[in-house]
Amino acid sequence: MKIKPYILFLLLLITNLTNAQNKDITIEKIVCITTLSDLKIEATFNRPVSTDHKFNVQIKDIDKVIWTDYITPSEIQGNKGIFVIRNLKVTPWEPINPKLYKVALYHNQNIIAEKRIGFRIFHTQNGNIYLNGKPIFLRGIAINPPDRGIPDSVEKSRTFAWDYVRYMKSIHVNIIRIPNNETWYDVCDELGMMVFGGNYSGSVDGQVPPTDYDKAVKWYKEVAYVDIASHPSLMIYAMTNEVAYSGKRGEQWDKFLSYAHKELLKWDSTRLYIANAGYGYGRSGEICDLHRYWGWYYNSPFNFINIRDNKKIIPFDKKVQPITFTECVGNYTGPSGAYNLTPNHKNPGSQLNWTGHAPWSEQPRLADEHQSFTLKTATELFRRLRPLNKELSGVFPFTIIFYNWNNVQHFTEMQPKPVTRQIKKSYQPLLVSWENYTPNVYAGNTITPTVHIINDNDDYSDLTDAMFIYELQDHAGAVFLKDSFALPDIKYYDSWKRKLSITLPNTLHTDNYTLTGSIKKRTKILSKNITQYFIDNYSYQKNISDNIKKIVLYDAKGNTAQSLSKLNIPFTTLTSINQLSKDVLFILGENSANQFITQQAKKIQQFIANGGRMICLRQDSLLFPNINSFISYPLKNVTVPLDIPKYPPPPRPSRNGLYVNPERPQHPIFDGIKREQLRVWSDYTGWDEAQPDLPAIYPVTDGYVIEKKNDIGNIAVLGNFGVALEGIAIAEIYEGKGSVLVCGMDIANRTHLDPVSDRLLLNIIQYMGDAEIPHHKYPIITDKIVWGDYASEKGVLTGINSGLLLHAIPVVPENNTSAMILTKDGDQFLGGPGRFNTRPGVQYVPYGRRMFGPYRLRDFGNVPDPLDKSSSIGEGFFWCTTPSNKTKISTLVWNPAQEPLKITVIINDTHSTEKIIQPNGKEWVNSPIKGGDIKVTFKGDRKLVLLQTNFN
DSSP states (O other), X not given: OOOOHHHHHHHHHHHHHHHHHHHSOOEEEEEEEEOSSOEEEEEEESSOOOTTOOEEEEEEETTEEEEEEEEOOXXXXXXXXXXXXXXXXXXXXXXXXXXXXXXXXXXXXEEEEEEEEOBOOEEEETTEEEETTEEOOEEEEXXXXXXXXXXXXXXXXXXXXXXXXXXXXXXXXXXXXXXXXXXXXXXXXXXXXXXXXXXXXXXXXTBSSOSOHHHHHHHIIIIISTTTTTOTTEEEEEOOBSXXXXXXXXXXXXXXXXXXXXHHHHHOXXXXXXXXXXXXXXXXXXXEEEEEOBTTTBSOGGGGGGGGOHHHHSSSOOOSOOEEEEEEOOOOBOTTSSBOOOSSSSHHHHHHHHHTTXXXXXXXXXXXXXXXXXXXXXXXXXHHTTTTOTTEEEEEEOSOOBSOOTTOSSGGGGOBOHHHHHHHHHTOSEEXXXXXXXXXXXXXXXXXXXXXXXEOOTTOOOBOSOEEEEEEEETTOOEEXXXXXXXXXXXXXXXXXXXXXXXXXXXXXXXXXXXXXXXXXXXXXXXXXXXXXXXXXXXXXXXXXXXXXXXXXXXXXXXXXXXXHHTTOOOEXXXXXXXXXXXXXXXXXXXXXXXXXXXXXXHHHHHHHTTOEEEEOOOOTTTGGGGGGSOSSOEXXXXXXXXXXXXXXXXXXXXXXXXXXXSSTXXXXXXXXXXXXXXXXXXXXXXXXXSSSOOSOOSBSSOEEEXXXXXXXXXXXXXXXXXXXXXXXXXXXXXXXXXXXXXXXXXXXXXXXXXXXXXXXXXXXXXXHBTTSOOOSSOBOOSOEETTOHHHHTTOOOTXXXXXXXEEEEEOOTTOOOOEEEOTTSOEEESSSOOTTTOTTOEEEEEEEEEXXXXXXXXXXXXXXXXXXXXXXXXXXXXXXXXXXXXXXXXXXXXXXXXXXXXXXXXXTTEEEEEEEOTTOEEEEEEEOOSSEEEEEEEEETTOEEEEEEEO
């Protein structure tokens, strides 16, 4: 039968349309979202599809097809088709067994898309985080490549990513934060490294906050998350980072994030969402996430003890939610290991807080030690305090853990810092953690550390049939005591603790010791960790010299008298102010500056002015103001405690403090005492972590400041503390021919418990009571001062009193292409401000000082701000003592600006010298002096840099 032409035309048309419809379908985007047994495929095609289109889906285990069928979209959204496959029999993806599959989508026997997937589910239950139905604690690291300054061809290569992630797993990290990069995500999928990713930004699609909610949600799904959503290693989506959480803007963000979170859950409920990383308090999303840098630029590492109580760290009644700190620790050290002195930033003041004015040759070691200590304290407290706060679920130190970045060609060239050794200890899945708040002890005494064992085994196994072994070793590894006992069974995600009682041999020599605890099962050591002690064999109990003045003590409270008696120091109790004379050392006991002292203030002041020596031990905030009744240079006691978990942090400086900086380390009061021994002192209250409040471990409990900065000319600051060394721990105040040493340190309560505290008290009494020991109001300068070199400055600059601000310049990496920037206030940047974390390979180092005063530190962030911002002129000054034969002072001044700038040097507030420093020039400015005590004042543009001062 002959087909009519018009019928043939219609058949051909239908055939062509059908072929075009079937043959032209391609995939533009594909997202695969999995649970433990289900797979959802979202495919965006090049054109609209319908339920008439059939697609073949194959799921492969390596090359073996484990599931295949022809399916049609269950839902169509324009060009997007959604396919759902349920009840698959698959092996879950887990960190110790990262099982991967391939899903392929075929149309007309042509493969149009292929994706690698893994099956897992990440959810919360009763305030904990669960992976595949098992609770899991997140042991994270937040600063990682890529986009950290390593050459792009290296940083984003598979080889580099593989070596890096494999190393992180070797130190027991189980989750890292990385930007969207397919190579890195692929490696994490394969190696079993969990990932925290997403929109780590303060905006959403460029909006702050979004007003078109649905458009923003679409941006999350189709831009921010689309490239990472198929990766089984991705466990947490960040929706924003550190956006406003209070006020009108905070309400706007909360409203948007709550809406967006609900919509995103409809799209992917197999992972957790942090709506506002750091600041959101879990009001949206599934996780209450905080960023707290306790122990970096505010508070101390011991503030982490407060995570026991949600009411202290969260300003409202929170939901039952997991708590994570996805940023903490800080303490950014550079490629040298020393603190990175990024200008106009939190780092310089923090450096002074934790490593003080130690010589730069010692700074890398000291910075490494504090970085490691803060990480250890934060991460181990997060795990061992879980019995007290079951919602503690993860901690992510945001700190630099490698030395080299910018010019490495292989991962091995990055070189891990000492903090990585601490990570490996503190992140052991089966963790031994020591609760030890008595780091300084005497031989023969009994120590009572508590050992905690936390079972977070990666294979979810219980600990059974194990022994605990502990031993005390000296620095050479010699063992002085050893014992062991059987451990009870400890279930997975559970913990156990025991307080030990260990009597130290009285034959121990004075040294640093390590107490090691190990878990052993049969012949295998499963876990090991240490705590450290300084043990003294009473060598610190030195005898007071025979020519010490007669001691007269006024002690209203009584504990100072007990302390002196225990130390065999003879004294007479003050009953009449007439007992004070030149040949008497007057000691005002702790918390004894009462009404009697204020009534006798004029006579006490006259006693000092006539050449008397007085020791004023610590006075609390109620009594401290009475000190000003007998001195001419008013001091101000500060009353805010250091470790308050309030955010933003409380005002500085704090009343109490750690890490005392010996401003004049060669001073007699620090004889035999190392800087490291002034960090933390032993608790004397018997406190433990199950008790409220905090331990008595602060060397300083009643610090103070100078009310008038110019009074520093009559005050020898011997020990200071805190951010930018604002607080004074101990100082000698000169009054006429005599002086009073004012001490804000907690000493009397520690007698015969803490040898360092005892030694300091004995040294103070020796120094103030021995007439043969000279008293120098100012540091003696016999050589040049290289400004910015703490060792050569010799304590002439204390806290922010001088107005001379450390100037820092960047060490420029070889692969740098950024320009150098000079700000109007004199800060120099490579490329721009900040970048301490995004460009960790750029180290800022000290290079001179600038005339920046008078200035203050911002309440939050501790960044220096000139008091007069309308003027470019700053000033700074210092006092010193020079040999009598010196007649000239010469200062080398650098002008990094493009215009000539004037400097004025003033000697003893009388003689001044002016000079114009040419652009990019370095010139000497000379002034006549007379040897002895001198005050030197510099005035000039804040961009000028003082490099060196010579006395000739």
